[in-house]
Amino acid sequence: MSDLQVNNGRQNHRLPDGLAVAAARAHVDYTAEMLTDVRKQTNSVSLVIPVRNEARNIAWVLEQITDDVDEIILVDGGSTDATLITACRARPDVRVVDQEGVGKGSALRTGFLAATGDIIVMMDADGSMLPQEIRHYLHFLSNGYDFVKGSRFIAGGGSLDITRLRRLGNRFLLAVFNSLYDSELTDLCYGFCAFHRRYLEHLDLAATGFEIEAEMTVQAVHSGLRIAEVPSLELPRRTGKSNLHVVRDGTRVLVTVLRGRRTGLSGRLAQALLNRNRAEAPVGPSIARRPA
């Protein structure tokens, strides 16, 4: 049996390995076909991928990126293996930039600044995320949402990767986040998300490590961005070792969530603004204002 739990809205069902992956892929293909390619009307898309020593995974990732993406930016954290050679061979059009500073957060911030597209998507290089899902994120961004996060824990999402300890940690951090910010999100520490580049300044990112994912969500709430969650299937990293340390990085996420609540706009106020925006403009870009 796999760890993938398919959530039918009320309860989770464990699925056998083969069936779980096949069902998730079929779902991705089916919904991708159903979605109209609205974003092609106006928006160009930059995909930012932080990468450090992923030579054995990166080609698999790059080869699956569809033409929804106009620009691929690999942000290299000083890889010492053949990551960059492999990447350029798989996708000669890839743009490689060296990260400023250390850590995944620094890498993403470097990549966001280098991106030229109207929409920025971020995704990992270890093969744990399906590039075919990018279309789902774009669909929401083209239909009135400002910031779209993947979620492994809503109906249609799942994880074949997460350990019991990480699941517990994620649940705890999410509970803290939801209670402090009056929100009802279902996932916090997941690195697959997308947003309109015009909001980059509003996000005002400063994180250097893995806590950047939480910081982005905190700042999106503070800025009154309209947030949507889309189901995402997390696969196991294809090969190699994780760079994440549960206690160290979990603590950094907690500090980020607590610090954001103390200094920012109150969660209630942000939510009220969000609801007002939604009522006024059910479809189309919202008016996101940076808190005074």
Ligand SMILES: Nc1nc2c(ncn2[C@@H]2O[C@H](COP(=O)(O)OP(=O)(O)OP(=O)(O)O)[C@@H](O)[C@H]2O)c(=O)[nH]1
């Ligand atoms: N440029 C850069 N990329 C990094 C750095 N640390 C991690 N990454 C990349 O960020 C992505 C996520 O890192 P992972 O080690 O897979 O972390 P994770 O996905 O939280 O952990 P697992 O689920 O165990 O894989 C991968 O593409 C890494 O190569 C870094 O310091 N610099």
Ligand SMILES: [Mg+2]
């Ligand atoms: Mg990973």
